[in-house]
Amino acid sequence: MIVTPRLRLRALALRDMALFRALYCDPGTMRHIGKPLSRAVAVASLRATVAATRKPAGLRFFVIAECQSRRGVGLCSLRPAAWDKRGIELGIMLVHTARRHGYAREAFAALINYAFRALPIDTIWVQYRRANAGMARLCDILGFEGNFLPRSGTSVRRCVRIRRDRNGAVFSNQPTRGITMSNIIGFLEQAGSNAAMRHASREALLRTMQDKEIENVLRQPHRSLLDDLTGARETMYCKNTAIAPPKQKAPAKKKPAKKTPAKKPAKKAPAKRKR
Amino acid sequence: MKSIRGHTQAGSLACIGIGITLGSHLTPLARSHIEQADVVFLAASDGIVEKWIESLHTDVRSLQPFYAANKSRNKTYREMVNAILAQVRAGQKVCAAFYGHPGVFAWAPHEAIRIARKEGYAAHMEPGISAEDCLYADLGIDPGTFGCQHYEAGQLLFYKRRIDPSAYLVLWQVGALGDQGRGAAHSATHLAYRKILIERLARDYPRTHKITIYRAATLPIHAPRIERIALRRLADADIEGADTLVIPPARKLEPDIRALGRLARLEQASA
Ligand SMILES: C[S@@+](CC[C@H](N)C(=O)[O-])C[C@H]1O[C@@H](n2cnc3c(N)ncnc32)[C@H](O)[C@@H]1O
Numbered sequence: 001m002i003v004t005p006r007l008r009l010r011a012l013a014l015r016d017m018a019l020f021r022a023l024y025c026d027p028g029t030m031r032h033i034g035k036p037l038s039r040a041v042a043v044a045s046l047r048a049t050v051a052a053t054r055k056p057a058g059l060r061f062f063v064i065a066e067c068q069s070r071r072g073v074g075l076c077s078l079r080p081a082a083w084d085k086r087g088i089e090l091g092i093m094l095v096h097t098a099r100r101h102g103y104a105r106e107a108f109a110a111l112i113n114y115a116f117r118a119l120p121i122d123t124i125w126v127q128y129r130r131a132n133a134g135m136a137r138l139c140d141i142l143g144f145e146g147n148f149l150p151r152s153g154t155s156v157r158r159c160v161r162i163r164r165d166r167n168g169a170v171f172s173n174q175p176t177r178g179i180t181m182s183n184i185i186g187f188l189e190q191a192g193s194n195a196a197m198r199h200a201s202r203e204a205l206l207r208t209m210q211d212k213e214i215e216n217v218l219r220q221p222h223r224s225l226l227d228d229l230t231g232a233r234e235t236m237y238c239k240n241t242a243i244a245p246p247k248q249k250a251p252a253k254k255k256p257a258k259k260t261p262a263k264k265p266a267k268k269a270p271a272k273r274k275r
Numbered sequence: 276m277k278s279i280r281g282h283t284q285a286g287s288l289a290c291i292g293i294g295i296t297l298g299s300h301l302t303p304l305a306r307s308h309i310e311q312a313d314v315v316f317l318a319a320s321d322g323i324v325e326k327w328i329e330s331l332h333t334d335v336r337s338l339q340p341f342y343a344a345n346k347s348r349n350k351t352y353r354e355m356v357n358a359i360l361a362q363v364r365a366g367q368k369v370c371a372a373f374y375g376h377p378g379v380f381a382w383a384p385h386e387a388i389r390i391a392r393k394e395g396y397a398a399h400m401e402p403g404i405s406a407e408d409c410l411y412a413d414l415g416i417d418p419g420t421f422g423c424q425h426y427e428a429g430q431l432l433f434y435k436r437r438i439d440p441s442a443y444l445v446l447w448q449v450g451a452l453g454d455q456g457r458g459a460a461h462s463a464t465h466l467a468y469r470k471i472l473i474e475r476l477a478r479d480y481p482r483t484h485k486i487t488i489y490r491a492a493t494l495p496i497h498a499p500r501i502e503r504i505a506l507r508r509l510a511d512a513d514i515e516g517a518d519t520l521v522i523p524p525a526r527k528l529e530p531d532i533r534a535l536g537r538l539a540r541l542e543q544a545s546a
Binding site: 227234 | 296297298299300310318319320321322323325326327329330331332333337339342348349352373374380381382383427429430433434448451454494495496516517
């Protein structure tokens, strides 16, 4: 059981049929997931899912329940990522009435913490339909990054990830003052590829950044804040080529000059170049 | 198609350039190489650019960890090539992304392609926007106007090169002078090298000649560094790894009277 200030996450069981149906048979909830299930198929699907979570393959399904009312308000899942041996994939769905309460963020943050603490993984992945703006916002707030095409690959889906940080520390649900790395990189990519922005005045850039609440980044005289926020490496080497001085020959012993006809000067082996 | 036909092994290698400025210079083809690769190796010169490329593929491996302060650069470059080739040999579709142009003042990409081809793998290079390209745009220089010479700063000291002071001279890696193959140079060594560089340049240019320290912007929200100083001040200047030195012509183009005469006679004969 995973407990957060308002929620409990417990293992899915056969008695959760009503909740399972309320989610999987509801066209609104299934809009970004797939075709809604019929009631009969939902029964079979719940059985199969509960059975699968008992196998050692690593699939887990949790019921998200409100602490106070004990009411089940959604499901979240955790499964091994097919493309990443040290990665898992998260999923979440909430009943209509439980949305817009910050439950998804609370449950996801707890699940991420749990996964990094308890499982031998380095990366947590989420896949969602690009049209699913709510999910995009949630992932952004939690610090998921990237814009990958799922390996099974249709471009209507987006794949993002969060990695165990460099010190092995557990994920913290506190994006720095609301600034996430992905919106900084996203902004920079836009500023670099949009003709109007690339050579815009500092004031104009500041205004755009204010809209995105990342103007502090430009206000700093040095790069340090930007580097901190994005987790960029501090020392970057840029040298890719080294030219070695020619090997010094030992001073030649004086030999009597031979009286041979002058040859074309022999080509010296070129000194090794490293670039 | 030449490089694709005729290869005998399963792995492949594309060395691509990602340009200098984040978001501005990545060509559609380079982006597609990144997206379609199994493994991406990355040598960027800016930590945030590195983060950006990491967001484009699930398996981006930075080449930065191969560098170390007191490690021989030659060893670093060879290890980079080995790491890249190990994945090619494992049958992977490998993309090695280098900042700027992968073939400009960069040893590892050329070497990796050479070895991969020798071993029967498909390998090729995809050009990128180099610091050189940015320099022409930001400094308003056309290499065709007076001609333009490019040298690695250290090489100019080690070898007898003939500088033409009526053309532009671009010096690369001035910030790394004194660091040939041994890792970071001590600042004293670096300074001593810089003084010798001033002496060398003073053979062809007046010491008062104005030269430009140039650095193209790696982030689109920054401006390029364009700083003009007199040649004799070069030893005191703050020059970092990514700075390039640009020395404008100090002499007028000298007409070649003999050749002009011959050409004039040619014109007359054909008139
Ligand atoms: C190993 S070379 C790599 C050049 C790179 N392949 C390219 O195409 O621009 C490194 C040298 O490139 C130049 N350089 C790198 N980044 C630069 C920048 N942002 N602006 C100007 N010159 C740069 C400097 O002379 C530096 O010492």
